[in-house]
Every structure is written in C-alpha cells, then in structure tokens.
Amino acid sequence: MIADQNCLCHQPPLIASGYDIHMIGIDTTNGRFGEVKILMCKSCKTSWLLYQVEYEFISRSGRWYRGIMQPNDFKTLKPETAEAYLESLPWYFVGGSVFDTIGKLGKGTLSLDM
C-alpha cells in the first residue's frame, strides 16, 4: 500500500471524521490507561495506529502517537504491543498537551508514563 503523502491524514491535526475508527483496547502497562485504536483514512485508505494516554490527575499530561500501520499486522496487534510497534516505525506523529503541539514528526522511544 502506498500512502498518499498529500492526503489530510498526513497533515496534523487529526480530524476524527476523516477516519473509520476501530478500538483495539486498553494498554494497562505500568498502570496506564492507554487507548489503542486503528484509524483508517476514508480518503487514501492509509491505516494509522493511534496510542493515546492522559493522566487525569495531572494537568497537561495528554499525549498521543500516530503511525502508519501495515494491514498485515492487524491480526497480531494487541494493546500491549502497540508501543513497540510504534517504536519500530521509521517515523510517527506525536502530539498532545504535554508536548504542546497539535502534532509533529517523531521517531524512536515513546514517552507514555508520567
């Protein structure tokens, strides 16, 4: 699958109405309550893996990571493996109040804990 880099899904911020959203589950690693979802872009059909976590008792703690996912990997994806999957990608979008951005390019280790 070739992602259309001109599509809106490659331009943060994320507009939820542009995607078919599938909830994968909750990652409870380290006491997190991380929401793991797959978002399929309605326009270019790119699939994105989204990991979102926020600590409600800490202000400005929200963060998310969104990276392109290969459809072949859907079956093996679990909430607990989403972090490693995103870290294995050459790049992803990262954002949230903790980073004070609507989304920017990133790669490597995720910062999901408090």
Ligand SMILES: [Zn+2]
């Ligand atoms: Zn798209």
